[in-house]
Amino acid sequence: MPVTVLLVDDEPLVRAGLRAVLEAQPDIEVVGEAADGAAVIPLVRQLRPDVVAMDVRMPLMDGIEATRAVLRTVDAPPRILVVTTFEDDEFVYEALRAGADGFLLKRARPAEIVHAVRLVAEGESLLFPASVRRLAARYGDGGRAARAPLSEAGLTEREAEVLRLMARGLSNAEIAARLVVGTETVKSHVSAVLAKLGARDRTQAVIAAYESGFVAPG
Structure with missing residues (x-):
């Protein structure tokens, strides 16, 4: 069975480009598109x-709110791959905190796009450690007060x-x-780490590790 993908982006050219890249693969099928x-x-x-490729910035409902809504209301929700222009965008970090499984840059090469979709479809998280460290250092303080120490x-x-x-x-x-x-x-x-942290996946566990101070983002 092919990996099925829903494309969500308010730019038609971006959706068309992603569709062309993904549908060139025999094991990936784009099943729909949305502009918001x-x-x-x-x-x-x-x-x-199986996977939603979700733009992080859209006019009516952005990718953060859409991610939260999907994970909150849909049974057996799909994996969510945030698509962004800037990897150091605060919106990216908030989307990861909301439950996205990773992010993909719009300037990524075709092979990188295909790899990202396959990876998250398999249940893995797409993390770029240096980028996540920078994001956590810049935007993570807001969530730190709400995070219990990981020692607990x-x-x-x-x-x-x-x-x-x-x-x-x-x-x-x-x-x-x-x-x-x-x-x-x-x-x-x-699996034990995710269960004890109440984390949906590796991304959520890593975000918790940074925001609790268990891992230093610097």
């Missing part, structure tokens, strides 16, 4: 896409180590190599 976040929920319910989450020493490596952007395989354990062991640790 306000149209996302009915389309998601109708089309049941009851992470084991190994789980804490895995979270630090996640925050550096390492994949499960890279973490396994670093810790000299099996990939399945790492997956178990990651």
